[in-house]
Amino acid sequence: MHILGISCYYHDAAAAILRDGQLLAAAEEERFSRVKHDFAFPANAIKFCLEEAGITGRDLDYVVFFEKPFRKLDRILASVLQTYPQSWKVFRESMIGWILDKLWVASTLQAELGISREKIFFSDHHLSHAASAFLCSPFEDAAILTVDGVGEWLTAACGVGHNTDIKLTKHLEFPHSLGLLYSAFTAFLGFEVNEGEYKVMGMAPYGTPRYVDKVWKLVQQNPDGSFSLDMDYFCFHYSTDRMFNRRFVNLFGDPRPANMPFFTESTGYPRYLGGKPSDYIAQCRVNEHYADIAASIQRVTEDLLVGMAKGLQKETGLKKLCMAGGVGLNSVANTRILRESGFDELFIQPAAGDSGGALGAALWAYHSVLGNPRKFRMDHAYWGQEFGGDEIKAFLTGQNIAHYQAKSTDEMLDRVAGYLVNAKVVGWFQGRFEWGPRALGARSILADPRNPAMKDIVNAKIKFREPYRPFAPSVAAECATKYFALDGAAQQYPLRYMLYVTPVNDAHRNDLPAVTHVDGTARVQTVYREQSPLYYGLIERFGQATGVPVVLNTSFNLRGEPIVTTPANAFSTFSRSEMDCLVLGNFLIEKQT
Numbered sequence: 016m017h018i019l020g021i022s023c024y025y026h027d028a029a030a031a032i033l034r035d036g037q038l039l040a041a042a043e044e045e046r047f048s049r050v051k052h053d054f055a056f057p058a059n060a061i062k063f064c065l066e067e068a069g070i071t072g073r074d075l076d077y078v079v080f081f082e083k084p085f086r087k088l089d090r091i092l093a094s095v096l097q098t099y100p101q102s103w104k105v106f107r108e109s110m111i112g113w114i115l116d117k118l119w120v121a122s123t124l125q126a127e128l129g130i131s132r133e134k135i136f137f138s139d140h141h142l143s144h145a146a147s148a149f150l151c152s153p154f155e156d157a158a159i160l161t162v163d164g165v166g167e168w169l170t171a172a173c174g175v176g177h178n179t180d181i182k183l184t185k186h187l188e189f190p191h192s193l194g195l196l197y198s199a200f201t202a203f204l205g206f207e208v209n210e211g212e213y214k215v216m217g218m219a220p221y222g223t224p225r226y227v228d229k230v231w232k233l234v235q236q237n238p239d240g241s242f243s244l245d246m247d248y249f250c251f252h253y254s255t256d257r258m259f260n261r262r263f264v265n266l267f268g269d270p271r272p273a274n275m276p277f278f279t280e281s282t283g284y285p286r287y288l289g290g291k292p293s294d295y296i297a298q299c300r301v302n303e304h305y306a307d308i309a310a311s312i313q314r315v316t317e318d319l320l321v322g323m324a325k326g327l328q329k330e331t332g333l334k335k336l337c338m339a340g341g342v343g344l345n346s347v348a349n350t351r352i353l354r355e356s357g358f359d360e361l362f363i364q365p366a367a368g369d370s371g372g373a374l375g376a377a378l379w380a381y382h383s384v385l386g387n388p389r390k391f392r393m394d395h396a397y398w399g400q401e402f403g404g405d406e407i408k409a410f411l412t413g414q415n416i417a418h419y420q421a422k423s424t425d426e427m428l429d430r431v432a433g434y435l436v437n438a439k440v441v442g443w444f445q446g447r448f449e450w451g452p453r454a455l456g457a458r459s460i461l462a463d464p465r466n467p468a469m470k471d472i473v474n475a476k477i478k479f480r481e482p483y484r485p486f487a488p489s490v491a492a493e494c495a496t497k498y499f500a501l502d503g504a505a506q507q508y509p510l511r512y513m514l515y516v517t518p519v520n521d522a523h524r525n526d527l528p529a530v531t532h533v534d535g536t537a538r539v540q541t542v543y544r545e546q547s548p549l550y551y552g553l554i555e556r557f558g559q560a561t562g563v564p565v566v567l568n569t570s571f572n573l574r575g576e577p578i579v580t581t582p583a584n585a586f587s588t589f590s591r592s593e594m595d596c597l598v599l600g601n602f603l604i605e606k607q608t
């Protein structure tokens with residue numbers, strides 16, 4: 016039985032396909048369309064999924080859409096009516112979108128896939144999130160918490176999963192949303208909403224949470240973990256282009272200008288900005304003020320999430336928790352939930368945001384609707400497209416690109432470990448690309464984490480990105496506790512997916528300067544030989560050569576672009592940057608100097 020799950024028309028569009036409950040393929044549309052956060056109908060991702068399954072749309076048994084379009088329309092109409100006439104513009108723009116796309120989801124699916132209406136199911140937004148975590152977790156019973164911007168009406172939901180059954184018993188409704196609260200600060204700090212949230216998280220350690228009391232003026236939490244926003248400070252419920260209003264500005268001061276470069280005395284002045292300005296110290300102070308605001312919203316977000324998880328733990332008495340929704344990508348909050356909420360185990364799958372709804376919708380239909388037993392567990396993130404040696408070779412020879420073909424995988428790994436030891440920055444392209452927003456060793460840029468200058472080198476030469484962009488350590492799993500303070504969390508799933516932040520052990524801080532954040536923490540990825548044999552092999556060799564089985568990993572893309580998908584994308588990124596080497600399967604390309 017083949018089931019295709021689809022999410023689109025809101026944030027990140029994606030498709031995922033199951034065969035008899037086993038995931039075959041899953042991918043975000045942006046990887047193919049090259050439009051970052053593409054939310055359009057995921058025609059390319061669907062085509063890829065069908066090809067992986069070796070079937071056509073007509074062969075599908077069911078197609079499941081990740082939410083109910085009419086319920087979302089109901090939410091928009093209701094909130095528009097409450098805030099009319101300010102909301103007229105948002106209403107008009109939403110209606111154009113609804114009439115063009117969303118209400119016709121079923122007809123679009125029928126037309127695109129050649130299937131009949133009876134084969135189409137609609138899940139609920141938060142149910143899709145919940146299913147995307149619980150139904151591919153290793154847990155038979157678990158509490159479930161989903162938190163995001165806004166789904167249909169709901170902004171958070173919690174409940175329990177038992178075997179194939181999911182019961183979401185408590186909900187929070189729009190406009191009371193942790194995701195939208197965080198996004199309001201994302202906008203205030205000069206970043207794009209739905210894109211810059213990780214930058215706020217990255218900025219936070221450079222500041223002191225001195226405005227926590229002010230942030231708590233915007234939100235109140237109840238003893239059971241639920242919360243409400245004071246809507247007098249926001250306008251996202253009636254505006255298409257503004258998240259916060261004048262009262263918010265009166266509380267926090269002027270917003271940070273959108274194009275203002277970020278640096279503080281602890282980051283130093285980024286080399287790619289050129290010469291230091293004469294008012295460098297004054298500019299540092301201004302940025303520190305905004306970093307304090309970032310630290311404050313990050314702290315309150317963590318406190319709210321810990322409060323929600325604590326409430327859920329108390330109510331259910333369960334010790335295992337599955338989380339999903341965009342807020343599940345807040346790695347610092349995940350760490351605190353695991354440490355403080357009373358749960359012993361936490362499962363998050365790598366596409367925790369809306370793209371993951373495609374997977375969740377398909378799993379929900381197979382297990383919860385059709386009653387099939389569970390057998391799939393997500394142990395890795397490599398569900399995207401793969402390119403074989405012949406395809407890579409055809410690309411390189413077709414484009415006349417000078418390369419060396421290693422005679423074996425071992426030779427390739429030896430050479431790449433040698434590049435890293437010799438301070439080269441390497442574009443690493445191997446196997447199927449990752450599901451979700453993190454590069455986890457299939458489409459990554461790699462470097463030596465022991466070199467204190469490497470962070471700046473990668474930022475300046477490769478990414479042209481801001482100093483708060485986190486560079487993560489990928490560590491051979493069995494060595495993780497040696498380098499990082501994991502308090503028994505080493506085996507936990509969020510670490511596989513780079514969704515956990517923890518201090519670097521004092522004894523090894525000098526070994527890992529390029530992946531240690533200003534506050535002494537790192538966003539760790541544990542790498543297992545069974546799931547990632549090539550990436551593990553490389554880290555192992557680097558460890559043999561240097562004594563440190565850890566590499567610096569950052570996503571293989573340039574600023575503002577989706578992570579690379581094809582050999583052509585990878586080569587283009589390599590050519591437009593100052594990356595030293597590119598590794599495509601067993602093919603090695605060194606930049607001519």
Ligand SMILES: [Fe+2]
Nearest residue numbers: 163166340369
């Ligand atoms: Fe969502």
